[in-house]
Amino acid sequence: MNPAFLGLGAIGRPMAARVAAAFPNLVVWNRTADRASTFAAEHKVRVAASPADAARDADVVITCLPLSRDVESLLDGPNGLLASLKKGATLVDCTSGDPATSRRIAGRLAEKGIDFVDAPVSGGTSGAEKGTLTVMVGGEAAVFDRMQPIFKSFGQKIVHCGAVGAGDALKAVNNAMLAIHVWTTAEGLATLAKAGVDPKIALDVINTSSGRSNTSMNLFPERVLSRAFPRTFRLALLEKDIGIAAQVARDHKVPTPVTQLTADLFTLARSELGEVADHVEAVRLIEQWAGVEIS
Ligand code: NDP
Numbered sequence: 001m002n003p004a005f006l007g008l009g010a011i012g013r014p015m016a017a018r019v020a021a022a023f024p025n026l027v028v029w030n031r032t033a034d035r036a037s038t039f040a041a042e043h044k045v046r047v048a049a050s051p052a053d054a055a056r057d058a059d060v061v062i063t064c065l066p067l068s069r070d071v072e073s074l075l076d077g078p079n080g081l082l083a084s085l086k087k088g089a090t091l092v093d094c095t096s097g098d099p100a101t102s103r104r105i106a107g108r109l110a111e112k113g114i115d116f117v118d119a120p121v122s123g124g125t126s127g128a129e130k131g132t133l134t135v136m137v138g139g140e141a142a143v144f145d146r147m148q149p150i151f152k153s154f155g156q157k158i159v160h161c162g163a164v165g166a167g168d169a170l171k172a173v174n175n176a177m178l179a180i181h182v183w184t185t186a187e188g189l190a191t192l193a194k195a196g197v198d199p200k201i202a203l204d205v206i207n208t209s210s211g212r213s214n215t216s217m218n219l220f221p222e223r224v225l226s227r228a229f230p231r232t233f234r235l236a237l238l239e240k241d242i243g244i245a246a247q248v249a250r251d252h253k254v255p256t257p258v259t260q261l262t263a264d265l266f267t268l269a270r271s272e273l274g275e276v277a278d279h280v281e282a283v284r285l286i287e288q289w290a291g292v293e294i295s
Helices: 012-022 033-042 051-055 068-073 099-110 124-130 141-146 148-154 166-194 199-206 214-225 235-251 257-273 279-290
Strands: 003-006 027-029 060-063 090-093 115-118 133-138 155-162
Touching: 003 012, 003 051, 012 033, 012 060, 012 124, 012 148, 027 033, 027 051, 068 099, 090 099, 099 115, 099 166, 099 235, 115 141, 115 166, 124 133, 133 148, 133 166, 141 148, 148 155, 155 166, 166 199, 166 214, 166 235, 166 257, 166 279, 199 214, 214 279, 235 257, 235 279, 257 279
Parallel strands: 003 027, 003 060, 060 090, 090 115, 133 155
Antiparallel strands: 115 133
8 A cells, every 4th residue: 555644733643653654655744844854754754745746656645634624625726635646546534524524525536536434533642652543434344444454553443433424423422522521520520629529539439430431530630630731632623523513413403402512611611721722621711710720
């Protein structure tokens, strides 16, 4: 396989490093060229000058950008993917995207004989570094099978979820649950701190009781109690994900008041905390409202 990887962001970079280790002929492209040259200094890859240049000799193009719309914007124009992608090639989109835009992209590519799968991932930047991501794939079964060597380079659990858009829908709902867990865990611990219960004792109990989650078991001890708040996954991206989940629910007329409300809360958090804040920093807003620190 001749792969190309577009989008060397917080998660794209360690994923591309895994692909580079599995495929010595990887080509990379990043909008901000400096990031691609820094990456090339550490890995055996060729840096492409444009998406079209990256796709020229590729039979698989992997994208990992913030939004499906960003991926769609790379298709057109003289430097766009469609200018050089060959018939029979495949676009593997690892963006946590939205099903409607993925279906539109798949339709446009299909007109040129190019396959598309949405393949968002879960497991964070540490999972990407270790190659233990969960990969949720939407698209044709034959394409899913053909792309296994790519998925296996960065993934451990690799699941065919359904038609194009199914991976995106599942990823959005998973992350909506993450957003809800972050929010309610912060509300609960702020309440307990005000009520005189040490948050460390509260988490210790919750983490062997029925209210526990990955958020309470890992994120809060490692990031909140420690006050470390590392920036690995932008709050703006989680706000985007829960917004997608809320939209999918509306599209299918499923009443989801908790999802819709939490989507609004994350929109508020994004406007208060800005574009670079980490998703767990939403906790800071609840701490401010309660006048207490969860530590
Ligand atoms: P970042 O914001 O760290 O990086 C975004 C990347 O996309 C950068 O390479 C950026 O280029 C590029 N980019 C942004 N807009 C455009 C555009 N319009 N055209 C071309 N390139 C563009 O995001 P992440 O790497 O964290 O996330 C990428 C995707 O993966 C998102 O959908 C996110 O939800 C998902 N994800 C992230 C996880 C994480 O832990 N971070 C975990 C699981 C999924 P430039 O360098 O020029 O800014």
